[in-house]
Amino acid sequence: MATVAPQRTRPGRGTELALLVPALAVGIGAYALVGLGTAGELPPGLLGFAAGLTALAVGVHLVLRWRAPFADPVLLPTAVAINGLGLAMIRRIDVAYAARDRVTDFAGRQMGWTALGMVLAVAVIVLLRDHRTLRRYTYTAMVIGLVLLVLPLVPGLGTEINGARIWIQVFGGSFQPAELAKIVLAIFFAGYLVTNRDTLALAGPKVLGLQLPRLRDLGPILLAWAVALLVLVGERDLGTSLLFFGLFVAMLYLATERLSWVVIGLVLFAGGAALAASTFGHVAARFEAWLHAFDNDVFNASPGGSGQLVRGLFGLASGGLFGTGLGQGRPDLVPFAESDFIVASVGEELGLTGLLAILVCYLILTERGLRTAIGVRDGFGKLLAGGLAFTIAFQSFVVVGGVTRLIPLTGLTMPFLAYGGSSLISNWIVVALLLRISDHARRPADLAPPSNQGSSADDQLTERITVRAPDAPGGAR
Amino acid sequence: MxxxxxxxxxxxxxxxxxxxxxxxxxxxxxxxxxxxxxxxVRTLYREYDNDRGPIVIGGEPVASSSPVDDSFGYLRSYSAGALYAPATGYYSVIYGRSGIEEAMNTELNGSADSLFYTRIQDLITGRQPQGAAVELTIDPAVQQAAWDALGDQRGAVVAVDPTTGAILAMVSKPSYDPNVLASHDTAAVQDAWASLLADPDDPLVNRAIAGPTYPPGSTFKLVTAAAALESGLTPETPVAAPDELDLPQSSAVLTNYGGSSCSSTGAMTLQDALRISCNTAFGQIGLNLGSDALREQADAFGFDESISVPLAVTPSRFPADGEIDEPQTALAAIGQYDVRATPLEIAMISATIANGGERMTPYLVKSVRSANLTVVDSTEPQVAGRAVSATTAANLTEMMLAVVENGTGTAAQIPGVAVAGKTGTAQTTDDAAPHAWFTGFAPADDPKVAVAVVVENGGDLGNEATGGHVAAPIARAVIEAALGSGS
Structure with missing residues (x-):
């Protein structure tokens, strides 16, 4: 294993501030256009919206200057842009619902969640001085993560909404604990794998040219698989199950560099999904709605039909290349246009052009996260940043792939874009963690904070190579 | 890593x-x-949330869209209700479109290729896009006269300008109120639709052009007479007119209307045979000419031809070669057996004769105007072909004048106007009353209007009805209206 040679990097806070200008312009401009497109005039709350979003973004920027001056300058503006656009789109859907006498204030609540998410991001940056501290809580994180994952199954606490049991009732509101669980479990996986990667990478039998791990090391992946299946069956949630298992397999691969883990993971998941599809009606219905979406019987079936999916496709199609324009389409014709199907709403009003631009934003978020993972020197940080960045890409893939009928529809939310407090808060914490790790990664060595107690274990994993050397095969194993 | x-x-x-x-x-x-x-439904909403252009008749919009405060944005309304329904059609959120609403949909909603520059202008000037206006050839006075004269009887009236082919009236009864179907109250629309479909009289069917085509009866004798004249006969040529015509290859005989006798001598001139509509004479002429000559002449008048005006017109039909034997040829020559025609086709026969034998293509759309009143498209009269020579047409005109003057069509006489015409009383089934027909044109020397009237099953007179009694007075009213001499 080789690390990228530390090089003098500019802290990048100036770049970040400059990038925040177009990022804020996207959100605020879209919000103004929603008013112009629906009522023909600027929306009444435009100034407050612009001031609030700007204050929050600049606030995070200032905290970064203070506490993480070397943090990646692209992450924050990208997240602000997507979040702002999502707020405008949700506002637009509120207006569309109002036109049909359905009074909603999704946008108002989402603004509250945005503020809370960004405040929590600031808290993470301020309180977590060094991400390696988190490694101390590896097994605590495991317990918390598993509890969060199965919390919706607790009678009296979990609630079933639209067939999926992934919400819990707290403080009179519903919360999706799986969103937080993905962060906590990423911490656990990173901590666990960085300790056990050498064992898991040991060679076992060779089958069909594929170097399999030793059979006795299959325990962890089987456990993760069992939990994923439990979530799939108990909570009827293909998405969370897929995300949880995908995250584990991806991080396992990152830690061991063994492709065999990925193959085993895929085989296990495919087998589990096939088993579930043949055993449980709701999983089979998902596949049926995917494969035969345009059959009239499947289209009209309720619940479990393809009506929502196909209506989303209709919305996307009516957007065409350039979209109807904000406020000019009919996103409200798709059920859950503000949350599960916000991608269809965006695709309808902003067109293929707008949707591709947003996908590029997610790609940037992912790649800057992975870049952080490559840059950071400790194995735990690499795994954590890599895993978190991967969740953004994976979640986008599962959601957009589901809406565009590339894969069966699952119940995940589009990070930063979709309505939902749990998702928004969790993703701001993800970005905060990536910012924190990137500050560590990009900070010149001579400015690095003194290693604390917890990081001493990393020393054996961290090479202090300062020359740019080609990766030596098996060098660090 | x-x-x-x-x-x-x-x-x-x-x-x-x-x-x-x-x-x-x-x-x-x-x-x-x-x-x-x-x-x-999104396509539906976008389609209906559109400032659709009006359908204009006689300078007045008879179908227009006005903004309403619901999810569709605009409501289509029809100022004259059922009167123009066969032409305009309906425009329903649930049941789609018919008539001109369907045939000219892209012009009305503004998406037609011909409106490309209008759309570009709208884009540049930022004006709200608006569909084009479609102006029809229908003359409101003629339409109203035909509507009133037909009364509550089932049937259809078509009037055309013989020199251009422009359709001046298109009435089909019973009709329906398209406003009911254009409503945004889906429950009410569904109820109305169900009752229209359940109505045994099929109000949604446009009998003038697209109904269950009718046996033309004696009006078809014009075609047989035309074929005879083209084959060398003159109006004065004596033709056999027996009381009973023995049909070859069968034991059946053809008789005249009511079993009456055409002529005491058993022969008469061709002109007289048409004037009193002698079945046996025309049956014999048909046998002499043969089915091929009849079919050829019928096709020259527009039978067996698919046209759209731009509403699709059901092709009128003469039995194909091999579908018809000799006795059937005799029946076909008097417009029975499997001969079927639309009222528009029958009107076009008169119009062609009126136009000196040159058949014009019938059309319903006069022009298309964009929202800024520029004419983007207008229909030029088109010659479809020559059906008969000018001489034959002149001879047929003389013969048709005699029909109205002192033949079966006297009820169509208008003082001071030379009306040419032909009646028809078409047998349907044994137990139903015959359809009453009249077709003609006027003035004979300078034709302004050609008309066809069909009243199903004799209308109010039932079994007692003949074309002369029931249909001719309706034709007279229409002609009067068209000539501006109606009271």
């Missing part, structure tokens, strides 16, 4: 490229198909 990270990065890029491909597939490649899916 950097190698797997780089591979993971490459894989995430692949994932996003796949997503972009999926989005492109849905939003670009499959979009036209998805937009046309019948379950896609």
């Amino acid at each position: 950097n190698n797997p990270l780089r591979r993971l990065a490459a894989m995430t890029i692949v994932m996003f490229v796949v997503l972009m491909g999926g989005a492109t597939w849905v939003q670009y490649v499959k979009a036209p198909e998805l937009n046309n899916d019948s379950r896609n």
Whole structure:
């Protein structure tokens, strides 16, 4: 294993501030256009919206200057842009619902969640001085993560909404604990794998040219698989199950560099999904709605039909290349246009052009996260940043792939874009963690904070190579 | 750990490229198909949330869209209700479109190719796009006269300008009120639709052009007479007119209306045979000419031809070669057996004779005007072909004048106007009353209007009805209105 040679990097806070200008312009401009497109005039709350979003973004920027001056300058503006656009789109859907006498204030609540998410991001940056501290809580994180994952199954606490049991009732509101669980479990996986990667990478039998791990090391992946299946069956949630298992397999691969883990993971998941599809009606219905979406019987079936999916496709199609324009389409014709199907709403009003631009934003978020993972020197940080960045890409893939009928529809939310407090808060914490790790990664060595107690274990994993050397095969194993 | 990270990065890029491909597939490649899916209400809403152009008759909009405060944005309304329904058709959120609303849909909603420059102008000037106005050839006075004269009887009236083919009246009864179907109250529309479909009189059917085509009865004798004249006969040529015509190859005989006798001598001139509509004489002429000559002449008048005006017109039909034997030829020569015609076709026969034998193509749309009143399209009269020579046409005109003057069609006489015409009383089934027909044109020396009237099953007179009694007075009223001499 080789690390990228530390090089003098500019802290990048100036770049970040400059990038925040177009990022804020996207959100605020879209919000103004929603008013112009629906009522023909600027929306009444435009100034407050612009001031609030700007204050929050600049606030995070200032905290970064203070506490993480070397943090990646692209992450924050990208997240602000997507979040702002999502707020405008949700506002637009509120207006569309109002036109049909359905009074909603999704946008108002989402603004509250945005503020809370960004405040929590600031808290993470301020309180977590060094991400390696988190490694101390590896097994605590495991317990918390598993509890969060199965919390919706607790009678009296979990609630079933639209067939999926992934919400819990707290403080009179519903919360999706799986969103937080993905962060906590990423911490656990990173901590666990960085300790056990050498064992898991040991060679076992060779089958069909594929170097399999030793059979006795299959325990962890089987456990993760069992939990994923439990979530799939108990909570009827293909998405969370897929995300949880995908995250584990991806991080396992990152830690061991063994492709065999990925193959085993895929085989296990495919087998589990096939088993579930043949055993449980709701999983089979998902596949049926995917494969035969345009059959009239499947289209009209309720619940479990393809009506929502196909209506989303209709919305996307009516957007065409350039979209109807904000406020000019009919996103409200798709059920859950503000949350599960916000991608269809965006695709309808902003067109293929707008949707591709947003996908590029997610790609940037992912790649800057992975870049952080490559840059950071400790194995735990690499795994954590890599895993978190991967969740953004994976979640986008599962959601957009589901809406565009590339894969069966699952119940995940589009990070930063979709309505939902749990998702928004969790993703701001993800970005905060990536910012924190990137500050560590990009900070010149001579400015690095003194290693604390917890990081001493990393020393054996961290090479202090300062020359740019080609990766030596098996060098660090 | 950097190698797997780089591979993971490459894989995430692949994932996003796949997503972009999926989005492109849905939003670009499959979009036209998805937009046309019948379950896609979005297309419906966009279609209906459109400032649709009006349908104009006689300078007045008879179908127009006005803004309303609901999810469709605009409501279509029809100022004259059922009167123009056979021409305009309906425009329903649930049941789609018919008539001109369907045939001229892209012009009315502004998406036609011919309106391309209008759309560009709207885009540049920022004006709200608006559909084009479609102006019809219908003359409101003629339409109203035909509507009133037909009364509550089932049937149809068509009037055309013989020199151009422009359709001046298109009445079909019973009709329906398209406002009921254009309503946005879906429950009411569904009820209305169900009762229209359940009505045994089929109010939604446009009998003038697209109904269950009628046996033309004696009006078809014009075609037989034309074929005879073209074959060398003159109006004065004596033809056999027996009381009973023995049909070859069968024991059946053809008799005259009511079993009456055409002539005490058993012969008469061709002109007299048409004047009193002698069945046996025309049956014999048909036998002499043969089915091929009859079919050829019928086709020259427009039978067996698919046209749209731009509403689709059901082709009128003469039995094809091999479908008809000799006795059937005799029946076909008097417009029975399997001969079927639309009222428009019968009107076109008169119009062609009136126009000196040159058949014009009938049309309903006069012009299309964009919202800024520029004419973007207008219909030029078109010659469809020559059906008979000018001499034959002149001879037929003389013979038709005699029909109205002192033949079966005296009820169509108008003082001071030379009306040419032909009656018809078409047998349907044994137990139903015959359809009463009249077709003609006027003035004979300078034709301004040609008309065809059919009253199903004799109308109010039932079994006692003949074309002369029931249909001719309606034709007279229409001609009077067209000549501006109606009271």
